[in-house]
Amino acid sequence: MRNIYLLLFLAVTLSGWSQQxxxxxxxxxxxxxxxxxxxxxxxxERIIYxxxxxxxxxxxxxxxxxxxxxxxxxxxxxxxxxQRDFAPRWSHDGKKIVFRSNMKDDKTKLYLMWLDTREIHxxxxxxxxxxxxxxxxxxxQLAFTMFVPKKSKxxxxxxxxxxxxxxxxxxxxxxxxxxxxxxxGYLKGGNDQIFVISADGGAPRQLTDSExxxxxxxxxxxxxxxxxxxxxxxEHEEEPLNSEIYELALNDGSVxxxxxxxxxxxxxxxxxxxxxxxxxxxxxxxxxYQLSQLYTMxxxxxxxxxxxxxxxxxxxxxxWAANGKGLYFQYTDRGITKVGHITLDGKINTVxxxxxxxxIGRPYSSGSFSVAEDGTLAYTxxxxxxxxxxxxxxxxxxxxxxxxxxxxxxxxxxxxVEELTxxxxxxxxEVQGWLIYPPDYxxxxxxxxxxxxxxxxxxxxxPEFTAxxxxxxxxxxxxxxxxxxxxxxxxxxFGNLIHHxxxxxxxxxxxxGVDAVIAKGNVDEEQLFVTGxxxxxxxxAWIVGKTDRFRAAVVAKPVINWYSFVLYAxxxxxxxxxxxxxxxxxxxxxxxxxxxLSYVGNVTTPTMLLTGEEDYRTPIAESEQYYAALxxxxxxxxxxxxxxxxxxxxxxxxxxxxxxAAILAWFDKHKKE
Numbered sequence: 305m306r307n308i309y310l311l312l313f314l315a316v317t318l319s320g321w322s323q324q325x326x327x328x329x330x331x332x333x334x335x336x337x338x339x340x341x342x343x344x345x346x347x348x349e350r351i352i353y354x355x356x357x358x359x360x361x362x363x364x365x366x367x368x369x370x371x372x373x374x375x376x377x378x379x380x381x382x383x384x385x386x387q388r389d390f391a392p393r394w395s396h397d398g399k400k401i402v403f404r405s406n407m408k409d410d411k412t413k414l415y416l417m418w419l420d421t422r423e424i425h426x427x428x429x430x431x432x433x434x435x436x437x438x439x440x441x442x443x444x445q446l447a448f449t450m451f452v453p454k455k456s457k458x459x460x461x462x463x464x465x466x467x468x469x470x471x472x473x474x475x476x477x478x479x480x481x482x483x484x485x486x487x488x489g490y491l492k493g494g495n496d497q498i499f500v501i502s503a504d505g506g507a508p509r510q511l512t513d514s515e516x517x518x519x520x521x522x523x524x525x526x527x528x529x530x531x532x533x534x535x536x537x538x539e540h541e542e543e544p545l546n547s548e549i550y551e552l553a554l555n556d557g558s559v560x561x562x563x564x565x566x567x568x569x570x571x572x573x574x575x576x577x578x579x580x581x582x583x584x585x586x587x588x589x590x591x592x593y594q595l596s597q598l599y600t601m602x603x604x605x606x607x608x609x610x611x612x613x614x615x616x617x618x619x620x621x622x623x624w625a626a627n628g629k630g631l632y633f634q635y636t637d638r639g640i641t642k643v644g645h646i647t648l649d650g651k652i653n654t655v656x657x658x659x660x661x662x663x664i665g666r667p668y669s670s671g672s673f674s675v676a677e678d679g680t681l682a683y684t685x686x687x688x689x690x691x692x693x694x695x696x697x698x699x700x701x702x703x704x705x706x707x708x709x710x711x712x713x714x715x716x717x718x719x720x721v722e723e724l725t726x727x728x729x730x731x732x733x734e735v736q737g738w739l740i741y742p743p744d745y746x747x748x749x750x751x752x753x754x755x756x757x758x759x760x761x762x763x764x765x766x767p768e769f770t771a772x773x774x775x776x777x778x779x780x781x782x783x784x785x786x787x788x789x790x791x792x793x794x795x796x797x798f799g800n801l802i803h804h805x806x807x808x809x810x811x812x813x814x815x816x817g818v819d820a821v822i823a824k825g826n827v828d829e830e831q832l833f834v835t836g837x838x839x840x841x842x843x844x845a846w847i848v849g850k851t852d853r854f855r856a857a858v859v860a861k862p863v864i865n866w867y868s869f870v871l872y873a874x875x876x877x878x879x880x881x882x883x884x885x886x887x888x889x890x891x892x893x894x895x896x897x898x899x900x901l902s903y904v905g906n907v908t909t910p911t912m913l914l915t916g917e918e919d920y921r922t923p924i925a926e927s928e929q930y931y932a933a934l935x936x937x938x939x940x941x942x943x944x945x946x947x948x949x950x951x952x953x954x955x956x957x958x959x960x961x962x963x964x965a966a967i968l969a970w971f972d973k974h975k976k977e
Contacts, residue, residue, distance in 0.1 A: 325717045327743040327778030330961045332716060333664075333771055334360040337708040338691035339684055340367075340662055341391065341672055345398045348676030349374055352382065352392045352401060353694050355708065358957045359386050365957065369403060371419075374680055374696050376705045382422065383407070391435075395443045400503070402427065402437055402446060414448070416503065427505055434499070436520025440527045445500050447521040447530055452510070453494035481541040485874045486921040487950040498532060498552065511557055516540060519570065521552070524603070525578025529553055531603075533570040533583070536561075544878045545588055549581065551605075562605040569599075569608075571621075576628045579603055584619050592806070592883050593762045593792065593799035598622060598633065598646065611650050616795040626677040634659065634673060636793040638736060639766030641671040643683060656697045660686020660768040665954050665963075666756075666837075667738070667770035667785060668763060669793060688721035688738075688767045689713075717743040719777035721767060726820035728789070730812035733798075737786030737817050738767055740777045751782045752831035752975060755818055755854075758785065759838030759861075761806055764793040775964050779972070781833070784821050788813035788843075804885050807846040807898065814843065815851070830855070833971045837861050837914075838922055838951065842900060845930060848911055849903025856974035858967045860914040861922045861951060864930040866895040874920040904933040910940040912970040914963065916949025942970070 335358075342353040351374060356367045369389045372379040383389045385407060392403040399419060406412045414428035414437065427446070428434055434448040458477035465471050476490075484490045496517040501508040511530070512518050519533040535547040536559075545568045548561045562581075563569040567588035572581050581603050586594045598619045599608040612619055621634040630647040632655065641659040646652045659671025662684055671692070673683035685695035685704055690713065694705040719740040728735050742751060754776050758765045765785050773783045787794065788810040790802035802810065821827055834854045836844045841862030848857045863869045867888045870879040880887055888895050896902050911934055913927040927943060934941035944966045946953055954960035 325715055328716050328718070328771070328774050329778070330775065330965060331360075332712060333957050333961050334358045335709075335712045336664055336691060336771060338661055338664060339694045339706060339708065340692060342674060342682035342684060342694055343392050343394055343401075344374070344674050344676040344680055344682040344696075345394055346396060346677050347398055348678040348680030350398075351682045351694065351696065351705075352394070353682070354390050354392070355381075360957075362386065363956045363958045365955075372694070372705055374682075374698070376696075376703055379705065382417065383424075388412070391437070393437055393439065395439050395503075396441060397443055400443070402439075404433065404435075404437075414446075416505075425505065427503075428501060428508060430508070435496075438520065438522055439503075440523045441525055442527060444503055445523075445527065446503055447498065447500045447523060449496045449518055449520060450499055450508075451494055452497045452513070453492055454515075456493035481877060482875060484920050486919065487952070487955075489918065489920075498530065500530075500554070511552060511554070512559070519547075522572050522574055524574065528555065531562075531572045531574065531581060533568075533572060542877050544875065545882075547585075549583055562601070562603075563608065565608075573622055573624060573631075574603060575624050576626060580628070582622050582624065582631055583608075584622060590882055591800055592803045593790070593796065595796045596620065598631070600648065611646055611648070612652075614650070615646075615652060616797075618792060621672065623673075623675050625675070626679070632673070632675050632681070634671060636669045636764060636766070639669055639764050639787060639793055641669050641686070641766065643673050643681065656681060656683060656695075656702060658686060659683050660766060661690065661692030662686070663768065663770075664691055665770065665772045665960055666758065667765045667768040667773065668758065669766040669768065686766075686768045688769060689718060691769045718774055719743050719783075720745065723767065724784075724817070724820060726816050728809070728813045729816045729819075730809045733789065733801075733813075735786060735788055735813045735817060736794075737784055738765070739821055740770075740773055740783040740785075742777050742780050742782065747826060750826055750828040750831075751780065752833065752971075753782045753784060753818065753821060753827045754971065755814060755832070755834045756783055756785045757814065757834070757836030757840030757843045758787070758791070759836065759840045760792075761790040761802060761810075761839035761842075762792050762799060763839075764791045766793075771960070772964050776968065779968050781971070782821070782827060784817055786814060786817050788817075790839075804883070804894075805898075806883070807843050807900075810843055811846060811850055814847065815853075818853075828976075831976055833857070833974075835860060835967055837953070841922070845900035845911075846903070848909040849900055849906050852908050854909050855976065856910045856912075856971055858912045858914055858970055859927070859930065860963070860967075861916065861919055861953065862900070862913070862926055862930065863922050864899065864926045864933075865901045866899045867892060868929070869922070869926060870895075872923050872925060901929060901933060904930065904937060907934065907937060907939050910970075910974050912942045912944060912966070914944040914946070914953075914966055916946045916951065916953045916959075918948060919951045919953075921951035 337357045340354045369382040387407045389405040412433040414434045416427045437448040497512045499508040521530040521532045530552040549563045569585040572583045596618045598612045601608040617635045623632045642657045643655045662670040675681045681697040684692035832854045835858040837860035841860045844859045915924045915927040931943045
């Protein structure tokens with residue numbers, strides 16, 4: 305009898321716990337974790353990965369290094385503390401790693417760890433952080449890049465101020481085209497230069513000293529050379545994509561180009577025998593979207609060979625197979641990120657799928673991987689139900705190693721995600737999207753619908769976890785997110801449907817998606833809302849200039865006036881040359897007809913603007929123009945400015961919370977009673 309009572313007690317208790325499941329809340333942002341940058345050891349037996357977390361007291365994104373056996377056993381932290389440890393890289397003998405961290409004084413430094421004792425040594429303690437670190441093949445040296453400042457020259461000579469005088473700061477003299485960068489602010493004089501340092505420590509040796517930025521170096525097999533990508537052309541500001549692969553001789557510091565075509569040549573990686581270089585790039589045609597393709601060539605130079613001419617997807621993160629007969633690479637297909645393998649005669653097969661989960665806010669396609677000499681592959685496993693976890697593929701089977709959010713999701717209920725496709729009313733092209741249902745969805749009810757639009761515009765969403773959109777669903781909204789024309793992962797032709805024509809027929813793609821969801825029968829047609837950031841902000845402003853179907857809109861970090869944008873954003877040569885057929889003053893009508901500002905006279909939809917005050921990609925002046933125009937038109941409007949935020953807005957966890965809270969406040973305000 306006692307056992308019966310015990311079973312009844314357990315049943316009631318477990319039932320009670322199951323009933324305590326509830327939708328996500330804003331503060332859950334601080335509890336979300338994810339895995340990034342998994343690095344498998346050369347022998348394939350161990351994996352070091354970055355475990356990312358947040359601190360609610362300091363409002364910081366933090367990370368530690370963890371190590372686990374490839375079979376999932378002995379999952380242990382290598383570093384601990386409220387700090388940022390990242391970018392671990394194995395030595396070739398598998399006995400040491402280098403990594404970057406701000407563990408000691410909040411300054412990011414380069415550290416070396418011996419894995420047998422876990423001793424940590426400060427390898428480099430410079431005034432600025434090293435990046436792009438690579439081991440020489442004998443593990444005796446490391447190469448890296450580091451910013452070297454140079455005092456900007458000014459033609460302005462101020463008279464000497466009297467002793468004790470308190471004058472204003474001296475004027476800042478700027479004569480470079482790119483003088484500020486998003487997330488960087490106003491750029492200081494100087495460039496990224498290449499260095500080497502002994503793995504035993506000591507003083508770093510600077511190998512380059514030019515007025516150009518140098519990319520991450522890769523060692524030759526014999527350690528006598530480094531290969532790197534850079535744009536060392538005199539017209540580098542006017543032709544920002546024209547980079548080459550260069551060879552740097554360590555004995556005398558001489559540099560020579562081993563590629564020469566017009567277009568980007570980047571991400572060089574050397575074959576195991578040291579004879580062949582692989583790299584990515586394309587022949588530049590000044591199109592808004594151009595596929596990143598894979599090439600090989602002799603490490604001594606010569607004619608590059610294109611391996612992926614018939615593969616209509618972007619090639620990313622190339623890594624040689626240990627036998628030198630092929631390469632692994634990352635690509636995204638219809639919103640899903642995958643790892644493929646290509647032989648040197650161009651035969652491609654997919655190795656693993658469903659990488660992702662590294663974009664916590666919105667469901668952008670993402671992921672990273674590494675491969676060992678025995679073919680063991682470690683990668684970030686994503687999905688609509690969880691951010692990135694660690695997974696391992698051993699050539700036959702995949703094992704999910706971590707479940708870092710299991711504690712949070714044990715009592716939080718997520719909205720179901722459903723894939724949809726529909727035909728655009730403009731030209732009947734198929735468009736793909738995903739619909740998130742409220743966690744407590746009742747098919748007998750009708751719900752308000754939020755259309756959420758991705759940025760880029762050359763980017764893609766996928767079936768990945770999204771805190772922002774799940775929080776919308778938790779507040780009782782159905783949420784539609786889509787990949788309209790111009791999105792990547794559908795091929796070059798689909799991506800370039802918006803070439804010199806953006807925004808335009810994305811509108812029909814998006815509205816057709818809304819109509820497809822309405823046709824399912826569970827949307828209140830009088831309760832439609834729309835939002836998006838960056839390129840999605842452009843399209844949100846475009847939509848409310850074309851229709852009054854939406855009860856409210858939130859236009860986040862938009863471009864409103866293309867004429868001002870290309871002259872005010874952080875890369876004027878790129879935006880004016882690749883997104884438009886001419887400079888603004890050469891064809892102002894073309895710029896204005898594509899500007900949402902031109903349609904502000906049609907807007908009646910209550911519209912909120914939301915932008916970071918330190919956004920230099922789509923500067924807040926764009927939002928301010930639209931806000932003033934809406935006010936002049938008598939449209940109900942508001943402006944939300946996120947202090948200290950750059951284009952991403954959510955550099956701090958609380959900023960992501962602020963973004964979601966602002967959008968929901970505006971939509972809730974305009975819900976139909």
